[in-house]
Amino acid sequence: MTTPTPASTEPADPRLAGTFSLLAPDGTPRRPELLPLGPEVLRLYRQMRRARLFDDRALVLQRQGRLGVYPLFGGMEATQVGAVLALDTARDWLAPTYRGTGCALAYGLPMHKVILSWRAHPDGFRMDPQQRLLPFYVPIGNQLPHAAGIALAERRRAEREGHDASVVLAFVGDGGTSEGDFHVGLNFAGVYRAPAVFVIENNGWAISTPTSRQTAAATLASRGEGYGMPAVRVDGNDLLAVHHVTAEAVARARAGEGPTLIECVTYRVMPHTSSDDPARYRDEAEGELWRTVLAPARRLRAYLDRAGLWDDEQEQALAAEVEQELRDALVQADAAPGLEPWQILDHVYAEPTPDLLEQQAELRALYPQRGAGQ
């Protein structure tokens, strides 16, 4: 690496103006006093790389027909992993978006479950009862009122039992901030001072619609004031900055000081999903800047290299380790049994109603020979 240079005050992209960051894009510390210690930085870095390596492979798997339609998060891994690793995953809740694969991996959803989820296999959505991870779901913004409700329940339980509260971390995209449920969720959380942290993953694009078409406001973070909660704009590609800001918000929430809104300014360098072609709607020169100069791994790697905490050999070892984890996960996912046809009616109600029992009998008659299998 080159010798450290003072961070420029001009952001590389105007979208980043006024955002909080700890490292300049070239890895120069901006706020050395706030940087976590070596082992913690390495933990964060390794999880971020793991998430991105998964995302890169997921596109290949989709092309091979081994995953269904997959929403890529590549380029946003610092936002997702940095925020989620601020949680105590043994007690806190995570409400991801459908683009939250990186969030779920960082939270601790096993990789084979992630694969099954994107195969739309029911086992992928059957979370470990110990994990407080909400499923990926498609409707935009619906999970924010849920997060407010969960957080209110946790605040009440904490008051009842005399301890600090479990926290809910909920994500939404820049497009999602246009949905009514975004406003509903933040408003309810604000009114009840619920221990929730809301992260806007402002990646610039909702499929082909730019953020400028989602709002006339200068920033999405400015909405926090309207709901009576503090809001922070963060350089979403700065893993350590996202982690720092989210950890502060989680601590505030846990201590009973109410919700926080965090706008992470980042970029979806990949297509919207494995079925999308972004060349049809955006100038890829813009994406190139975020893919190279502003890439999340680049700046942290530069910092780690300079601090003597990481090198190419370790990077290769990490890549091999993730590759092995992925191979094992694929084997495990491939072994998951398929549904029997009549199981489509299981879990509609705790006890099936008489008409559902009749319909299950119909399915058994229609598919008597079908055994277990994909």
Next chain:
Amino acid sequence: MSAATRPAEPAATRTLTLVQAVQDALAVALEQDERVMVFGEDVGMGGVFRATDGLQARFGEGRVFDTPLSEAGIVGMGIGLALAGERPVAELQFAGFLYPALEQMAVQLGRYRHRSQGRYTVPMVIRAPYGGGIHSPELHSESPEGLVAALPGLKVAIPSTPADAKGLLLAAIEDPDPVVLFESIKLYRSVRGEVPSGRHIVPLGQARVARPGQHCTVLCYGGMVEVCLAAAEAASAAGVEAEVIDLRSLVPLDLATIGESVERTGRVVIVHEAARRMGFGAELAALIAERHLTSLHAPIVRVAGWDAPYPPFTSEEALYRPDARRVALAVRQVMQY
């Protein structure tokens, strides 16, 4: 707490209106289970129909409280509360204000259990005053029960007596699945009845024969039950004994009681306040045709609201909402075959 560990039901009864029975049920639930929370718009001061009167004073603002004015928020927050282990009982001020919450009800409330293959459940209750007959403004007399009953994963109950209002509401609160209760605004204060004290349960999925009869079967629920009973009374004077069945619960539906009656009478009239097209009556007619066609002596007749929005003009309300005269005409019609 399982039913087996609960104290035995006290035998004492009190005479209550339907809305008082609702309030009684909420008080019992709040008393019995600390996870129960009651919330909605203006419920703190008792709600526009006074269904929650006195509950905040008795149980505190932590358990009985007002929400911001957002039905999507009331249902969405309730889903979150239920996911985290509480037993939320939400009030939508009028069923006509349910539409902003319909997204949460359609794509979240009834799907969590199935989507997560049993990992997450949403034992939430939504109470919604519904139906016409009280000369209220536009959207204050809606009957959207058919829309809600069409959503897999939800249960729907509609009481017509004070005792059922209490029993169905307590059953709904104890139910592990989300239940939407529609309470007839017209019946809130117009009916009184004996209501058992303490924990009184009317299981979901059991219809009630409100009036026995052997000549035809009248299927109805909620605010239409008294209308149908009046029509049956008139028919009886003309020598026709109509059996009036109060469905009490649309999901799950008591197909056994309906089937037994239809097999016996061979003639069916279905009555509801919602518009006829795609109303719950269409579902009932289809189920009966599928199962009991050879027992039918006459085409099934539906008496319902017309396929127009519920009239915002009170002068037209009497034209829209089925009355005993229209039901009696339908009874005569099925008897003429």
